[in-house]
Amino acid sequence: MKLMGILLASTVLVSASPVLAQATARASAQPTQAAAARPWANTALSPDERARLAVAAMTLDEQIQLLRTQSGFGLLSLGVPLPASIPENMRKETPPGALGSAGYVAGVDRLGIPAQQMSDASLGVANLGGILRRGDEATALPASLALASTFNTELAREAGRVVGAEAFAKGFNIQLAGGVNLAREPRNGRNFEYAGEDPLLSGLIIGETIAGIQDKHVVSTIKHYALNNQETGRFVHDARIEEGxxxxxxxxxxxxxxxxxxxGSVMCAYNKINGVYACEHPFLLNDVLRNEWSYAGWVMSDWGAVHSMKTALEAGLDQESPQDENYFAGLKAAVESGEISADRVALSAHRILRSLFAVGAIDNVAVKGGAIDQAANAAVAEQVALQGIVLLKNEGGLLPLAATAKKIVVIGGFADRGVLAGGGGSSQVMPYGGSFRDGRGREGISALLAPVYGLSSPLKALQALRPDADIQFDDGSDPARAAALARAADVAIVFATRPEEEGMDAENLLFPFGQDDLIAAVAGANPRTVAVLESGNPTAMPWLSKVGAVLQAWYPGQRGGEAIAKLLTGEVSPSGRLPMTFPASVEQLPRPEIPGFDPTQRTPFGLGKPVAPFGFDMQEGSDVGYRWFERTGAKPLFAFGHGLTYTSFRYANARFNGGADLSATVTLTNTGARAGTEVAQLYAAPPGRTHRLVGWARVELQPGESRTVTVSADPRLLASWYTAASGWRRAGGEYQVYIGRAADAPEGRANVRLNATSQIARTVAGDQ
Structure with a gap:
């Protein structure tokens, strides 16, 4: 959602087919006995045919009903005084039949069409602040950045199935998941919901998550389409970029x-792209999404993202989500006056029903109270954490903790109680087993929206795995006291937490509440210091040279404490790789200052003064993240794809094949004494361009084991867009390619000649 939108105050009309026109004509008649036969219930028919039959049986009012979402909860139901900042659409009771969530559309009972019950998602079935559904908990998955760090598409599918299964059991049939916005701004408050800076990695990881959700008869959105890359001024800013x-x-x-x-649904974004709002952008919604990608589902707006009715419908919007100024309220009158075609209404209704039929949400109606296997789902969450936590530094083999480390001090980050369950905002999950909040510096509604910690304590998990050691805890509130404890310890482990939040970007890359000073003080007292970082973005590390090891834990989810302890002790070897570049400073970024940023407006969900419209150029173009660093020659703190393990790997006999396709073959050998996982990454640069990730192989090897693997390039990443020709082409000539451990760590290079082609496959093996 988009709850953000709730909490804050030119193409021609797409023509419907003759079949839909006929359906519209029939819809004007009163319901008949024949309609009750429900021919659309025939599962042998295609989703399109079933939707056509259902729309044909609907009245105009029933069709319009599908196009207008209302808030799935009302704050009057809480029975508490509401601050003046709460908009009108939330000053009401929860609608009858709604479960208490982001959005609700009443069903058409006489036709067997269930209600649309929409819940926020991404890191699990969300329940912001625990106020939407009192006492309702769910499995808290690690941050999407952690999922992307696994480079494991099969695990992404399983994570999606966890979300889908729990949503279905709770009565929801639509999950507002699928965040795929690229991380152009490493201070963006919602990057933890997305999958990093690379289009191939993000597309595959989030695509599999969506598929997993829909495996469980629950529609997933994909969002926020497009260029919603910063939270600052997201309602008003104009992101300007060249088409290619x-x-x-x-x-x-x-x-x-x-x-x-x-x-099943695409959620269009708040912002403008090249001067046009995303939810009324004919280029994005009609030209690209519908015509080029043959998208058959429906487009819903983000919450509060609609600025018109006629223009938005003409551009391709199908469903208006909750907002105070409800433009679609006048839809029936517009149809009756001839301003809007009845066929256009039927077309949107068709698209919505088609997606519901396609995922089985109508044949398998989600009912609140279904069984949930909490243990199995927590195990998946733990696997994501174990494979997604990234070992950034490990000087002198400080990790895993040696058996001789008998006196260990754990410091800060609420490590005695739990771990961050996610960032703040609409994706917030209330984890199974209970939670607590860090309300420092917050009051009123700000405190209510404070990020949540789950009760998965790294300290307790570490004590369980190392009963032979004396493990003490200090809360880190006094750096001098913590340093004194560290000085007398064999190893010091400092936890630092940095919650990101929807609606506001971070002012800088530092940890709040003096935690960088705490790490520096502890490391100054004991160089055998491990820093464990829970953040939803890259962070600065002014103390990096002083610490022995750094573990990037992201938001580690339901069993994050257990996962961190297993990695620290070596029960499991780290295998995560960075999905985002960690800059050495903000001066290295395309925009050292966030456009429109005002530190006085850093309030949850942007509940500050209105922001004046502004625009900015994305001068990095397609050179996002690691490609920008290659283009500028800047050296990052840690590169995209970087990640260490507790073993070592040798690359040998790298061979590259060109011509019609690109692939690389390499022999990987585990040269260490432990089992481990290597992620061999293939990069390619078209003539005159920067290198792009075009494929990878995630390979698990036992000590001494060798395996020869072949990585094939995704053809979509070898092509470039030629605006003058309005099409994709792969330039012929020599491509600079390499395979290696990270974007800055090649192990084998070559110049490979590829044939020119204008017939670029836009889908590949594995696509649905």
Whole structure:
């Protein structure tokens, strides 16, 4: 959602087919006995045919009903005084039949069409602040950045199935999941919901997550389409970018995720793109999404993102989500006056029903109270954490903790109680087993929206795995006291937490509440210091040279404490790789200052003064993240794809094949004494361009084991968009390619000649 939108105050009309026109004509008649036969219930028919039959049986009012979402909860139901900042659409009771969530559309009972019950998602079935559904908990998955760090598409599918299964058991049939916005801004408050800076990685990981959700008869959205890359001024800013650069970056991520996951709905963004609001953008919604990608589902707005009715419908919007100024309230009058075609209404109703039929949400009605296997789902969450936590530094083999480390001090980050269950905002999950909040510096509604910690204590998990050691805890409130404890310990482990929040970007890359000073003080007292970082973005590390090891834990989810302890002790070897570049400073970024940023407006959900409209150029174009660093020659703190393990790997006999396709073959050998996982990454640069990730292989090897693997390039990443020709082409000539451990760590290079072609496959093996 988009609860953010709740909490804050030119193409021609797409023509419907003759079949839909006929359906509209029939819809004007009163319901008949024949309609009750429900021929659309025939599962042998295609989703399109079933939707056609259902729409034909609907009245105009029933069709319009599908196009207008109302808030799925009302704050009057809480029975508490509401601050003046709460808008009118929330000053009401929860609608009858609604479960208490982001959105609700009443069903058409006489036709057997269930209500649309929409819940926020991404890191699990969300329940912001625990106020939407009192006492309702769910499995808290690690941050999407952690999922992307696994480079494991099969695990992404399983994570999606966890979300889908729990949503279905709770009565929800639509999950507002599938965040695929590229991380152009590493201070963006919602990056923890997304999958990093690379279009191939983001598209495949989020596409599989979407597919997993929909495996469980629950529609997933894909969002926020497009260029919703910062929270600052997200309602008013205009992101300006050249068409080819947009297609080769953010739109490519959406294209890949759409092909892989086939989401039932697309959620258009708040912001403008090249001067036009995303939810009334004919280029995005009609030209690209519908015509080029053959998208058959429906487009819903983000909450409060609609600025018109006629213009939005003409551009391709199908469903208006809750907002105070409800433009679609006048839809019936517009149809009756001839301003809007009745066929257009039927078309949107068709698209919505088609997606519900396609995922089985109508044949398998979600009912609140279903069984949930909490233990199995927590195990999946733990696997994501174990594979997604990234070992950034390990000087002198400080990790895993040696058996001789008998006196260990754990410091800060609420490690005695739990771990961050996610960032703040609409994706907030209330984890099974209870939770607590860090309300420092917050009051009123700000405190209510404070990020949540789950009760998975790293301290307790570490004590359980190392009963032979004396493990003490200090809360870190006094750096001098913590340093004194560290000085007398064999190893010091400092936890630092940095919650990101929807509606506001971070002012800088530092940890709040003096935690950087705490780490520096502890490491100054004991160089055998491990820093464990719970953050939803890259962070600065002014103390990096002083510490022995750094573990990037992201938001580690339901069993994050257990996962961190297993990695620290070596029960499991780290295997995560960074899905985002960690800059050495903000001066290295395309925009050292966030456009429109005002530190006085850093309030949850942007509940500050209105922001004046502004625009900015994305001068990096398609060179997002690691490609920008290659283009500028800047050296990052840690590169995209970086990640250490507790063993070592040798690359040998790298061979590259060109011509019609690109692939690389390499022999990987585990040269260490422990089992481990290597992620061999293949990068390619078209003539005159920067390198792009075009494929990877995630390989698990036992000590001494060798395996020869072949990584094939995704053809979509080898192509470039030629605006003059309005099409994709792969330039012929020499491509600079390498395979290696990270974007800055090649192990084998070559110049490979590829044939020119204008016939670029826009789907590949594995796409749905």
């Amino acid at each position: 650069a947009l297609r080769e970056s953010d739109l490519l991520a959406f294209e890949i995720a759409n092909a892989r996951g086939r989401p």
